[in-house]
Amino acid sequence: MDTRSLFEGSLVVWTSLDPEKDAAQLSKWTFDPEFVRHHFDGVYRPYMVSEIKKKFKEDLKKADERRQQYYFGIREKEGERLVGLLRFAWVQAALQYAGLVLDFEDETLAEKYFDETLEMAMRYAFMELNLHRLYVVLPGFDVDAIGRYEQAGFLRETQRRQARFRDGQYYDELIYAILKPEWKDRIKEKQQ
Amino acid sequence: MKTNFFNGRLVNLVPLDMEKDLVLWEKWDRDSEYKRLLDDIPAAQFSSSLIKEYIENNTNDGSLFMVHTVSDDRVIGFIELGGYDWADRNAWVGIGIGDPEYRGKGYGTESMQLLLGYAFKGLNLHRVNLNVFAYNKRAIRSYEKCGFRYEGTQRESIYKEDQRWDVIDMGILRSDWEQFNQI
Numbered sequence: 001m002d003t004r005s006l007f008e009g010s011l012v013v014w015t016s017l018d019p020e021k022d023a024a025q026l027s028k029w030t031f032d033p034e035f036v037r038h039h040f041d042g043v044y045r046p047y048m049v050s051e052i053k054k055k056f057k058e059d060l061k062k063a064d065e066r067r068q069q070y071y072f073g074i075r076e077k078e079g080e081r082l083v084g085l086l087r088f089a090w091v092q093a094a095l096q097y098a099g100l101v102l103d104f105e106d107e108t109l110a111e112k113y114f115d116e117t118l119e120m121a122m123r124y125a126f127m128e129l130n131l132h133r134l135y136v137v138l139p140g141f142d143v144d145a146i147g148r149y150e151q152a153g154f155l156r157e158t159q160r161r162q163a164r165f166r167d168g169q170y171y172d173e174l175i176y177a178i179l180k181p182e183w184k185d186r187i188k189e190k191q192q
Numbered sequence: 193m194k195t196n197f198f199n200g201r202l203v204n205l206v207p208l209d210m211e212k213d214l215v216l217w218e219k220w221d222r223d224s225e226y227k228r229l230l231d232d233i234p235a236a237q238f239s240s241s242l243i244k245e246y247i248e249n250n251t252n253d254g255s256l257f258m259v260h261t262v263s264d265d266r267v268i269g270f271i272e273l274g275g276y277d278w279a280d281r282n283a284w285v286g287i288g289i290g291d292p293e294y295r296g297k298g299y300g301t302e303s304m305q306l307l308l309g310y311a312f313k314g315l316n317l318h319r320v321n322l323n324v325f326a327y328n329k330r331a332i333r334s335y336e337k338c339g340f341r342y343e344g345t346q347r348e349s350i351y352k353e354d355q356r357w358d359v360i361d362m363g364i365l366r367s368d369w370e371q372f373n374q375i
Contacts, residue, residue: 043278043279044279092232092233094233095232095233095349095350095351096351097349132348132356133346133347133349135349157344157345157346157347157361158343158344158346158361159343159344160319160321160343160344160361160363161319161341161343161365162319162365163282163319163321163363164280165279165318170280170318175344175361177346177347179348
């Protein structure tokens with residue numbers, strides 16, 4: 001048994017999300033349309049603190065009852081400031097797949113913490129959720145995220161032409177995925 | 193100017209009749225082959241009264257139609273356009289021909305063609321997406337006949353009969369649709 005913590009890396013810790021305490025910060029993040037898209041239905045708008053509290057309380061309750069969504073707050077190890085939100089979404093136990101939804105507060109924090117969080121997320125997906133397939137849906141304009149997922153071994157599978165509209169023009173929407181055997185091979189290669 | 197999006201040569205698309213159609217829906221769901229083509233989650237069955245409750249409480253803004261034959265007004269399946277994103281002007285389509293007598297005879301294809309007319313001319317969408325399971329060759333051919341194009345393969349996304357199967361992504365842009373129909 002691998003005795004390393006699932007939740008504690010060298011730079012970040014994964015913790016619960018606390019709607020009461022975290023709502024003010026999450027509300028600020030809703031100025032980013034991508035963050036809202038990951039968590040809210042309907043036409044884009046920013047959300048106020050009270051809406052965030054209500055929404056995440058309900059979502060966390062549903063997640064606990066149905067076990068199809070798993071939420072984690074990503075915090076800096078020093079001081080435990082919330083820097084990102086991670087969710088395993090649409091977990092299908094019978095089919096052994098799930099989607100990964102990962103946002104950081106800004107690009108500087110992503111630069112620092114994304115890679116470690118993604119390594120931990122893959123281990124959690126394949127070794128704890130026992131998935132076969134982990135996928136992520138990315139907008140074509142997010143070149144930073146695309147590079148990071150490719151670096152981690154995700155393969156581009158689908159290119160939905162002109163499926164995303166941003167700043168006056170259409171971009172493709174991409175599906176990237178990594179399968180458990182591919183992830184295990186990468187771990188082996190690293191150990192050699 | 194009058195436009196009718198929903199009447200074709202073989203089929204008419206008609207909103208659901210809550211009293212009559214759900215009994216059929218329940219009956220179609222007993223066909224496990226049909227269920228395995230329709231959805232990747234484990235094939236389950238629900239009573240018509242439970243389906244009714246689900247539809248009544250459903251807050252999504254999708255457009256659900258039952259597929260009726262023109263010749264004798266038989267209800268043979270359903271088609272739904274939903275999951276709208278009004279900024280991207282993108283939506284999803286799902287279709288099922290529940291009555292096995294009417295599969296592979298062009299009823300589904302015409303239903304899809306009607307729905308695409310509604311999507312692009314009526315709703316001003318920019319594109320429509322669908323997923324189809326790699327083993328559903330009949331459906332893939334039908335979608336190609338409507339102008340959908342292959343956009344990717346989600347590897348080993350389905351796990352049934354102790355085997356993994358791929359899921360195909362297809363999409364049609366308004367410009368594809370116009371070109372395809374020589375508009």
